[in-house]
Amino acid sequence: MTSRIPFIFRENAKKNKKTFISYLVCGDPSKNDTLIAMKIMADSGVDVIELGIPFTDPIADGPVIQKSIDRALKNNVSLKDVISVVEKFRKTNKKTAVVLMGYMNPVHKMGVEKFTKSINKNDIDGVLIVDSPPEESIDLNSSLKKYNKSHIYLASPTTTDQRMRSITQMSSGYVYYVTVKGITGSKLTDISTIKKNVAKIKKYSKNNIPVAVGFGIKDSKSAKQMSKFSDGIIIGSSIVELIHKHSNNKNVMKKNLTSYLSSISRAI
Amino acid sequence: MKNKINLKDYPDRSGHFDIFGGVYVSETLIHPLKELFSAYKSIATSASFRKILKAELKDYVGRPTPIYYAEALSKYLGKSHIYLKREDLNHTGAHKINNALGQALLAKKMGKTRIIAETGAGQHGVATATACARLNLKCVVYMGEQDIQRQSVNVYRMKLLGAEVVSVNSGTKTLKDALNEALRDWVTNVDDTHYIIGSVAGPHPYPMIVRDFQSVIGHEARAQFKRDYKCLPDYLIACVGGGSNAIGLFHPFLNDDVKIIGVEAGGSGIKTGKHAAPLSAGTPGVLHGNKTYIMEDKNGQIKNTHSISAGLDYPGVGPEHSWLKDLNRVEYTSVTDKEALNAFFTLTQKEGIIPALETAHALAYAFKLAKNSKHKKLLINLSGRGDKDIDTIAKLKNIKL
Numbered sequence: 001m002t003s004r005i006p007f008i009f010r011e012n013a014k015k016n017k018k019t020f021i022s023y024l025v026c027g028d029p030s031k032n033d034t035l036i037a038m039k040i041m042a043d044s045g046v047d048v049i050e051l052g053i054p055f056t057d058p059i060a061d062g063p064v065i066q067k068s069i070d071r072a073l074k075n076n077v078s079l080k081d082v083i084s085v086v087e088k089f090r091k092t093n094k095k096t097a098v099v100l101m102g103y104m105n106p107v108h109k110m111g112v113e114k115f116t117k118s119i120n121k122n123d124i125d126g127v128l129i130v131d132s133p134p135e136e137s138i139d140l141n142s143s144l145k146k147y148n149k150s151h152i153y154l155a156s157p158t159t160t161d162q163r164m165r166s167i168t169q170m171s172s173g174y175v176y177y178v179t180v181k182g183i184t185g186s187k188l189t190d191i192s193t194i195k196k197n198v199a200k201i202k203k204y205s206k207n208n209i210p211v212a213v214g215f216g217i218k219d220s221k222s223a224k225q226m227s228k229f230s231d232g233i234i235i236g237s238s239i240v241e242l243i244h245k246h247s248n249n250k251n252v253m254k255k256n257l258t259s260y261l262s263s264i265s266r267a268i
Numbered sequence: 269m270k271n272k273i274n275l276k277d278y279p280d281r282s283g284h285f286d287i288f289g290g291v292y293v294s295e296t297l298i299h300p301l302k303e304l305f306s307a308y309k310s311i312a313t314s315a316s317f318r319k320i321l322k323a324e325l326k327d328y329v330g331r332p333t334p335i336y337y338a339e340a341l342s343k344y345l346g347k348s349h350i351y352l353k354r355e356d357l358n359h360t361g362a363h364k365i366n367n368a369l370g371q372a373l374l375a376k377k378m379g380k381t382r383i384i385a386e387t388g389a390g391q392h393g394v395a396t397a398t399a400c401a402r403l404n405l406k407c408v409v410y411m412g413e414q415d416i417q418r419q420s421v422n423v424y425r426m427k428l429l430g431a432e433v434v435s436v437n438s439g440t441k442t443l444k445d446a447l448n449e450a451l452r453d454w455v456t457n458v459d460d461t462h463y464i465i466g467s468v469a470g471p472h473p474y475p476m477i478v479r480d481f482q483s484v485i486g487h488e489a490r491a492q493f494k495r496d497y498k499c500l501p502d503y504l505i506a507c508v509g510g511g512s513n514a515i516g517l518f519h520p521f522l523n524d525d526v527k528i529i530g531v532e533a534g535g536s537g538i539k540t541g542k543h544a545a546p547l548s549a550g551t552p553g554v555l556h557g558n559k560t561y562i563m564e565d566k567n568g569q570i571k572n573t574h575s576i577s578a579g580l581d582y583p584g585v586g587p588e589h590s591w592l593k594d595l596n597r598v599e600y601t602s603v604t605d606k607e608a609l610n611a612f613f614t615l616t617q618k619e620g621i622i623p624a625l626e627t628a629h630a631l632a633y634a635f636k637l638a639k640n641s642k643h644k645k646l647l648i649n650l651s652g653r654g655d656k657d658i659d660t661i662a663k664l665k666n667i668k669l
Contacts, residue, residue, distance in 0.1 A: 078567035104554040109568030154295035182456040
């Protein structure tokens with residue numbers, strides 16, 4: 001199956017809506033809870049789910065996501081488990097896009113070919129490997145392209161103009177613009193630079209690839225602000241925190257997650 | 269020995285040692301790493317920089333360090349000859365200062381005002397804090413909570429030198445987690461901060477920069493041996509955690525007809541799984557910005573390591589070592605905690621030199637080799653002194669200090 005992501009961005013653009021991307025760590029507090037949360041996301045206006053693959057050394061993540069990953073690792077959640085959660089999710093949902101997000105080593109261990117084959121078989125739409133920039137992921141990139149899957153790369157405030165060109169060329173689905181120099185959960189600053197850089201990426205892109213922005217978006221206000229000049233917004237830490245906060249009370253978790261996500265969805 | 273490739277020509281332009289090395293980092297760090305590479309190429313290789321560094325190494329660090337022929341020990345062990353490259357005699361007591369000072373000077377030239385570092389045993393932290401005090405740079409050292417406990421003396425030394433020591437309590441609370449935390453700091457503060465990695469690990473260009481600054485060990489040793497003994501040693505032996513002291517000794521000898529051996533931390537024994545020996549018992553993977561041999565489980569999660577020595581307690585190793593292993597140019601082996609401890613006592617008692625527990629691993633293997641060989645010249649990198657370890661040793665012997 002071809003990635004749903006290009007279609008989703010196109011359809012949203014037609015309706016003058018921005019694409020809503022949400023992140024959560026697979027397996028925190030449990031695989032079943034992750035499945036429940038994914039369903040809530042799909043029902044509350046989320047277009048693309050970035051499902052985090054737990055890894056022992058998440059160097060790009062702040063404390064909130066680190067702790068979530070630690071809890072998932074205590075449950076021994078592996079890359080295979082993450083894929084099997086999507087397999088279950090697909091039994092009831094064919095509409096919402098799913099991107100696996102994580103670090104290179106678990107993918108390396110599985111083997112790039114086996115990994116992408118499994119992505120294809122389980123109808124997963126795309127992949128984002130945080131510590132695998134274009135120069136280190138030529139194999140993964142061509143393998144994902146073979147299956148028409150999206151390969152999402154990051155761009156950041158330190159990315160030079162020349163790199164922005166090559167990143168847009170290698171990316172498919174969307175480019176994930178990291179709003180801050182820092183780790184996940186950082187605070188937003190300097191909106192004008194973000195705006196300028198998003199515009200630059202769009203200018204350099206020959207294939208008109210959508211640009212989604214992430215890091216530091218916490219509420220409907222910041223979501224709205226960011227959505228004004230981008231094609232989509234990504235929220236991670238706040239969602240991870242919310243799921244954890246109510247992990248002992250499933251009903252409250254469902255209710256709060258639904259209302260939180262819906263408020264963001266309405267705002268963009 | 270004839271090599272088809274010049275082993276000294278690596279890493280290649282993209283920062284790889286064949287399949288190893290590279291830049292496995294998130295996008296935000298790519299540009300700072302490229303900047304560091306060009307700064308290193310333009311500044312650190314210039315005649316004026318080399319002159320300044322050479323003077324600092326001579327008058328401040330105390331280089332060149334001597335090669336000491338351990339005659340009593342050699343006779344005790346058998347018919348081979350033990351030579352020690354005395355990196356323990358450097359200012360701050362280990363080889364770490366060679367790199368810390370080099371990088372701190374480079375950072376200063378690059379206009380950076382804040383230095384961060386990770387440390388395991390504390391030797392690199394102390395060396396970095398020292399270089400920062402010397403050059404008036406702000407210094408923050410990340411150290412695992414567990415290591416802070418077992419290396420309390422070094423923690424206090426760093427504080428005395430004006431560094432801020434940040435306790436890292438994520439993950440396994442040791443060196444690898446300190447490295448994670450330092451990388452997170454760097455990605456947040458890249459504008460004014462230079463990250464001084466203490467080993468030949470991390471993303472390109474770090475394995476190359478650290479190696480080049482540490483190669484002073486091998487360059488000196490090679491010239492000293494030729495001058496004093498009119499030959500080269502038969503064997504070079506060094507301990508390998510991340511592998512900076514080892515590569516520093518080995519690199520200038522790579523094209524020579526010299527046998528080279530790296531000794532990893534075998535912990536309770538390779539078979540027990542409780543060790544820190546990725547080259548001896550690991551698989552290639554990706555950790556801390558480079559592809560190298562690592563210790564991982566079947567799902568690619570990084571495994572906990574164990575070693576009596578905090579400085580070797582690391583699940584990865586510099587990518588150049590992985591490459592040299594696969595090329596069969598360097599032989600990698602391991603010794604257990606117990607063997608290292610025995611060597612620690614042997615050197616202390618036979619020669620009056622207290623080695624670091626890290627270094628004791630190289631010694632333990634060298635002693636075995638000396639017992640089983642005749643008329644061979646073994647040059648061991650005595651990478652650090654053992655003062656920092658006396659608490660650990662006393663505890664093992666149930667002695668209260």
